[in-house]
Amino acid sequence: MKAVGLSGAIIGAKTAKSVEEVLTAINHYDESVVTELVDLRNYDVEFVRGVPFSEYNQDTQDVVNKLNEADVIVIGTPIYQASIPGVLKNVFDHLAPNCFKGKVAGIVTNGGSEKHFLMTEYQLKPILSYFKAILPLNNVFLHTSCFGPNNEITNEEEKERIENLAKELIELKKLY
Incomplete structure (x- = not known):
């Protein structure tokens, strides 16, 4: 089984840290x-422009293919202006309508x-x-106050939710 965490931000480190914590918890539960x-900070995902997928750069293809190959997906995003950032929406625009069929997708968000x-x-x-996607009942929202130095999650209740x-x-993935 493969779990891919997508950090849907290109600035800051809280989102990547949040997704990383969920992936670590997955490994604690099942090694x-x-x-x-x-981490989208490390990829140059091109804007969708209506050309065949093979014409997009390698980074764009890599991100989409990693999501397509995953069994479990953790979507992490900061919340800006009560919405997701454009870079995450752009990744979603590259995906096929049934791309998460049979996959479990969890959500971890952070905001002020x-x-x-x-x-x-x-x-x-x-x-x-x-x-x-098959969606769990739980998801995790992390307020800015849940983070300490080096973007470590300091709130014990939130660690338990993760x-x-x-x-x-x-x-859920074992069931489906």
């Missing part, structure tokens, strides 16, 4: 799962306003459902 972090947690319910879950999300992702 046999191969995990990989796809506690009201932003609703974005997961009203934006991200519908997008992942459109791609036919562990619960990881467990649910693997258990």
Whole structure:
């Protein structure tokens, strides 16, 4: 089984750290799962422009292919202006409508306003459902105050929620 975490931001480190924590928790729960972090800060994903997929650069193809090959996907995103960043939306625009069929997709978000947690319910879950992902009941929202030095997650309750999300992702994949 392969779990790919997508950090959907190109600035800051909190999102990547959040996704990395979920992937680590997956490995604590099941050491046999191969995990990989796809941090968009390290890729030059081209904007969708309506040309055949083979005409996009290698970074774009690599990101899409890694998501297509995963069994479990962890989508991580900061919340800007009560929405996802454009770079994450651009990745979604590259994907085929059924690309997550039979795959389990979890969500970890971070933001500066506690009201932003609703974005997961009203934006991200519908997008992942459109791609036919199997969605867990749990997701994780991390307020900026949950992070300490070096973007370490310091809130014990949130660490437990991350562990619960990881467990649910693997258990759901075993069912499907």
